[in-house]
């Protein structure tokens with residue numbers, strides 16, 4: 001990266017000292033990760049932000065819903081900065097509050113809302129987390145989705161799972177013994193989700209029709225192809241991948257799980273990883289004694305994560321040095337309170 005920009009980032013960080021805390025998501029570019037005080041997945045970063053009440057500014061190198069979660073979990077005095085406001089998440093954008101309210105109205109109409117518990121993946125807007133908190137539901141991550149679903153099924157007969165159909169289906173079918181027939185797919189662009197009253201009434205899992213544009217690209221053919229080339233390969237994928245990909249893989253787990261699995265892997269072992277490419281490249285560099293490959297042939301970055309680059313980070317830090325707070329992310333008090341309820345229920349899961 002540009003040596004001038006590297007120098008400017010260093011100088012601005014030094015000028016701010018402990019007043020700023022820079023968080024870097026695992027899918028961020030190397031040039032950004034270099035300046036992160038801590039790296040992690042969305043859950044770990046939210047916890048880290050909350051653990052730094054003395055930092056005036058949290059610069060969140062990640063995407064919008066993560067910065068919102070940081071704002072919800074930090075004190076009112078702390079300000080959360082997203083270096084590029086265009087860093088959204090296509091999956092989170094697939095569940096808009098009005099659509100989810102329409103869905104809920106349909107369930108009320110059918111008399112089944114009272115026995116339905118909403119569960120939302122961390123990768124959703126603060127509005128959706130607020131909706132879930134208000135309606136007796138819980139947030140989950142890719143590491144605790146099973147525990148969140150167990151919690152929900154202790155409180156209701158069915159779950160409305162938002163917004164990632166794959167995490168919902170994979171957890172229900174591969175970890176909880178539900179069948180594919182227990183799950184229905186609710187399409188927010190169709191009336192009643194494109195489902196009949198009978199389908200909605202009989203389903204145990206109502207899966208929102210959302211997916212990750214990065215993890216959704218891995219196919220069963222990718223798994224078969226890498227196994228043909230390297231019969232001894234270990235295929236390790238994220239649960240945001242499609243059901244048939246996860247079924248065909250050897251291991252499935254969150255980003256933090258993938259990192260730990262590589263740390264624990266035998267020297268000389270061979271790994272094909274189905275997750276975002278910035279992370280896979282860093283893992284390959286960190287483990288020269290193991291063969292670490294990308295599960296796909298084509299380049300597969302998260303384009304919105306990649307919007308945060310060194311120029312945007314430098315600009316944000318220099319604005320803070322100049323006494324201005326750029327691109328501040330705030331969640332209104334009412335939404336924040338209900339979203340916090342849903343997040344706290346997750347944090348209290350056994």
Ligand code: CIZ
Pocket residue numbers: 040041042043122123141142212240255
């Ligand atoms: O796909 C993502 O964006 C993930 C896994 C985010 C996170 O850190 O939970």
Ligand code: SF4
Pocket residue numbers: 027063088089090091092123212213214215276302303304305
């Ligand atoms: Fe959203 Fe997928 Fe990008 Fe994660 S990797 S921020 S889920 S689009």
